[in-house]
Amino acid sequence: MTIESLPGSSGYLGASERKLTYFSNSYVLGLTLVAGIGGLLFGYDTGVISGALLYIRDEFEVVNQSSFLQETIVSMALVGAIIGAAAGGWVNDVYGRKKATLLADVVFAIGSIVMAAAPDPYVLIFGRLLVGLGVGVASVTAPMYIAEAAPTEIRGGLVSTNVLMITGGQFLSYLVNLAFTEVPGTWRWMLGVSGVPAAIQFSLMLFLPESPRWLYMKKEKSQAIVVLSKIYDPYRLEEEIDQLAAALEEERQRKNAVRYSDVFRSEEIRLAFLAGAGLQAFQQFTGINTVMYYSPTIVQMAGFSSNQLALLLSLIVALMNAAGTVVGIYLIDHFGRRKLALSSLSGVIVSLALLSAAFFLESSSSTNGFYGWIAVLGLALYIAFFSPGMGPVPWTVNSEIYPQSYRGICGGMSATVNWVSNLIVAQSFLSIADAVGTGATFLILAGIAVLAFAFVALFVPETKGLTFEEVEQIWREKARSSGYGSEALLVAGDLS
Numbered sequence: 001m002t003i004e005s006l007p008g009s010s011g012y013l014g015a016s017e018r019k020l021t022y023f024s025n026s027y028v029l030g031l032t033l034v035a036g037i038g039g040l041l042f043g044y045d046t047g048v049i050s051g052a053l054l055y056i057r058d059e060f061e062v063v064n065q066s067s068f069l070q071e072t073i074v075s076m077a078l079v080g081a082i083i084g085a086a087a088g089g090w091v092n093d094v095y096g097r098k099k100a101t102l103l104a105d106v107v108f109a110i111g112s113i114v115m116a117a118a119p120d121p122y123v124l125i126f127g128r129l130l131v132g133l134g135v136g137v138a139s140v141t142a143p144m145y146i147a148e149a150a151p152t153e154i155r156g157g158l159v160s161t162n163v164l165m166i167t168g169g170q171f172l173s174y175l176v177n178l179a180f181t182e183v184p185g186t187w188r189w190m191l192g193v194s195g196v197p198a199a200i201q202f203s204l205m206l207f208l209p210e211s212p213r214w215l216y217m218k219k220e221k222s223q224a225i226v227v228l229s230k231i232y233d234p235y236r237l238e239e240e241i242d243q244l245a246a247a248l249e250e251e252r253q254r255k256n257a258v259r260y261s262d263v264f265r266s267e268e269i270r271l272a273f274l275a276g277a278g279l280q281a282f283q284q285f286t287g288i289n290t291v292m293y294y295s296p297t298i299v300q301m302a303g304f305s306s307n308q309l310a311l312l313l314s315l316i317v318a319l320m321n322a323a324g325t326v327v328g329i330y331l332i333d334h335f336g337r338r339k340l341a342l343s344s345l346s347g348v349i350v351s352l353a354l355l356s357a358a359f360f361l362e363s364s365s366s367t368n369g370f371y372g373w374i375a376v377l378g379l380a381l382y383i384a385f386f387s388p389g390m391g392p393v394p395w396t397v398n399s400e401i402y403p404q405s406y407r408g409i410c411g412g413m414s415a416t417v418n419w420v421s422n423l424i425v426a427q428s429f430l431s432i433a434d435a436v437g438t439g440a441t442f443l444i445l446a447g448i449a450v451l452a453f454a455f456v457a458l459f460v461p462e463t464k465g466l467t468f469e470e471v472e473q474i475w476r477e478k479a480r481s482s483g484y485g486s487e488a489l490l491v492a493g494d495l496s
Contacts, residue, residue, distance in 0.1 A: 027230045028149060032158045034208055035145045036165035037201035038101060038138030041108055043169025044194050045135050046289055047318060049074050049128075051177030051311050052187040059187070060121050067430045069121060076125045077132035078423035080111075084136020085419050089412020091137065096218075097145040097211045100137055105202035108134030109195040116192030131194065140415045144407060147399035148213040149231060152467050156332040159399050160392035164329060167322040167387060169197075174315040181308060216244045217404055243469060247404050263410060268475035272401045273410050275460045277417040279341070279394035282452035284421035286348055287445040288386055290429045291317070291379060317379050324387025336464040337393050338456060344389020345453040351381035352446035359439035390452075394418070400463055403472050 056073065057064040063073065084104070091100045111130025118124035142162045150158040173190075180189040209215075212231070215224035225241065232240055263269050331340050355378035362371035402410040433441045461478075463471050 024154075025151075025231060028151070028158070031149050031208060032146050032161050033165075034201060034204045035097075035101065035142045036162045037197050037204075038104060038142035039162040039165030040169040040172070040197050041104075041131075041194065041201075042135050042139055043166035043171075044173045044197065045077055045131055045169075046166075047170030047173030048177065048190050048194060049077070050314065051174065052190040054311075055187040055190075056121070056124070063121050067434060071427045071430055073121065073125055073128060075423050075426040076128040077135065078419055078426055080129040080132020080134075081136035081139065081419040082132075082416055082423060084133040084138075085140050085412055085415035086136075087412070088137040088140035088415065089408040089410070092141055092144060092214075092412070093408035096214050097141050097148070098205060098208065100141045101145070101205050102202055104134040104137035104141065105198040105205070106134075107131075107137070108198040109202075112192055112195035112198070115194075116188045118188075127191070134198070136415070136419060139418070140408075140412045143395045143399040144411050145211050148211040149227075151232070151236075153465065154333060155400060156337065156392075156396050156464065157329045159396045160325065160329040160332050163392040163395055164322065164325040167318070167325045167391065171315070171318040171322045174311060174318045177311050178308075178315060181311065213244065213404060217248055243467065247469070260409060260413070263406065263413065267479035268472075269403070269406055269410070271459075271478050272406075272475045273414065276394075276398040276401055276410065276414040278455050278459060279397055280414050280418035281421045282448070282455060283390050283394045284418060284425050285445070286345070286386070286390060286449045286452055287352065287382075287425065287442075288391070289422050290425050290445070291382060313376055317383050320380055320383045321387045321391070324384055325391055328388035328392045331388055332392055332396060333464060336462050337397055338460050338462040340389045341393045341456045341460065342389075342453060344385055344391075344393070345449055345456065347385025348382060348390065349446055349449045349453070351378050351385055352442050352449060354378040354381065356439045356442035356446060359437070359442065397460065397463060400466075400468060401471055401475075404468070 053070060053073065057070065063069050084107075088100060088104075091103065108131050111127050111132075111134060113127075114130060115124055115127030118127055143159050146159050146162055147155055176193055177190055180186050183189055209227045210220075210223070212224040212227040215221075215227065224244070225237075228237055228240055263273055328340065335343075355375055358371050358374040358378055362375065398411055398414045429441065432444075461474050463474075466474075
């Protein structure tokens with residue numbers, strides 16, 4: 001059964017007897033790729049510091065002698081991202097997705113210049129804070145902008161393109177790291193180059209429209225219809241406008257503007273936020289950015305002392321991350337969000353257990369190198385399982401589970417949860433590894449992955465193939481505890 005034959009789901013495809021693909025509309029694809037540069041900035045920033053840190057330690061002895069200072073250099077960008085994500089929801093709702101993106105680009109570019117010119121570790125930390133602010137705003141804005149411009153049938157894949165840009169940015173950062181290993185001022189080039197994609201996105205974004213859903217809700221109907229007419233064929237356009245009109249009418253009936261506290265007053269919004277924020281937290285607490293921030297360090301912990309070899313092996317890990325995300329783009333609209341997350345977490349649990357075992361055995365063995373290669377294999381398997389599922393699923397689900405009037409606020413709050421979780425993991429990984437050992441640290445992450453599996457199974461519904469309005473109905477039915485209406489929608493979204 002295909003989506004177009006499902007009653008109660010978006011059955012627009014049958015009207016034209018055509019199947020939408022990711023390349024059906026070059027205009028939508030262009031919007032997605034330009035907005036996705038925000039993901040590229042996100043990925044580059046998370047990846048580049050892992051290699052730059054090796055050379056920052058060489059230049060500043062105070063950094064080399066302090067694990068806390070190393071963690072602070074890494075995690076100060078996360079502090080900025082927390083602030084940026086928290087404010088980003090409000091900026092998106094008030095000023096729109098386009099202006100939010102432009103603001104993120106300006107702040108990120110300034111931060112990259114400050115980092116490249118930093119005379120000491122403390123100015124560098126300030127630069128990291130600035131780029132974090134830009135990344136935080138972009139992490140809220142990019143998936144929201146893409147989701148609101150994407151047809152329902154391919155929304156998951158297009159939003160996941162933003163995650164592909166994140167992983168692509170991480171891979172690019174490792175290439176840049178390798179390219180500048182023999183250049184004077186190594187880490188300054190690594191960090192300074194990050195301003196280039198921000199400038200490119202700023203220039204391109206000036207020529208792109210605002211999100212049509214945001215325009216319509218702000219009563220700029222004529223502008224919204226112009227944008228929608230470039231996204232949908234005439235047969236589909238009328239349906240989309242009708243849905244927006246219904247959503248606008250529902251928003252008019254609300255007594256006051258949505259506030260942060262309102263998220264916790266409504267049972268259905270609480271349930272949606274629990275699912276979205278929980279996914280974002282578990283994405284980080286299962287260790288992905290521990291791997292991406294510290295993969296060269298982990299490789300050296302496994303017994304490979306050369307900076308160049310550590311970066312090369314980390315480059316392979318980053319390439320696998322990007323390749324896995326491409327697989328995820330296909331699977332997320334065919335296999336479904338929930339199934340993909342559960343399958344991904346199953347593999348993550350196994351690979352983290354393997355990593356833990358490798359480090360335990362390496363510490364008690366006289367065999368040089370063997371268990372180090374087992375650790376590298378564990379890293380590769382971890383990425384192979386994580387990247388198609390728990391990489392894109394949290395961002396995709398969060399872009400589609402909230403009502404229009406709550407989308408900015410809840411999206412920002414959920415992204416903030418992601419960055420706070422990211423900060424906790426990044427700031428504590430080396431210290432925990434020093435205290436209890438690397439093997440025990442990965443074992444802890446494996447235990448968290450087990451909890452994440454249970455959370456997804458219990459609290460995250462399937463949203464594949466559903467319109468925004470149908471997803472809202474899931475939460476209404478769950479809040480009423482009847483289960484009948486939501487079950488029908490869950491089944492509809494789960495068929496292919």
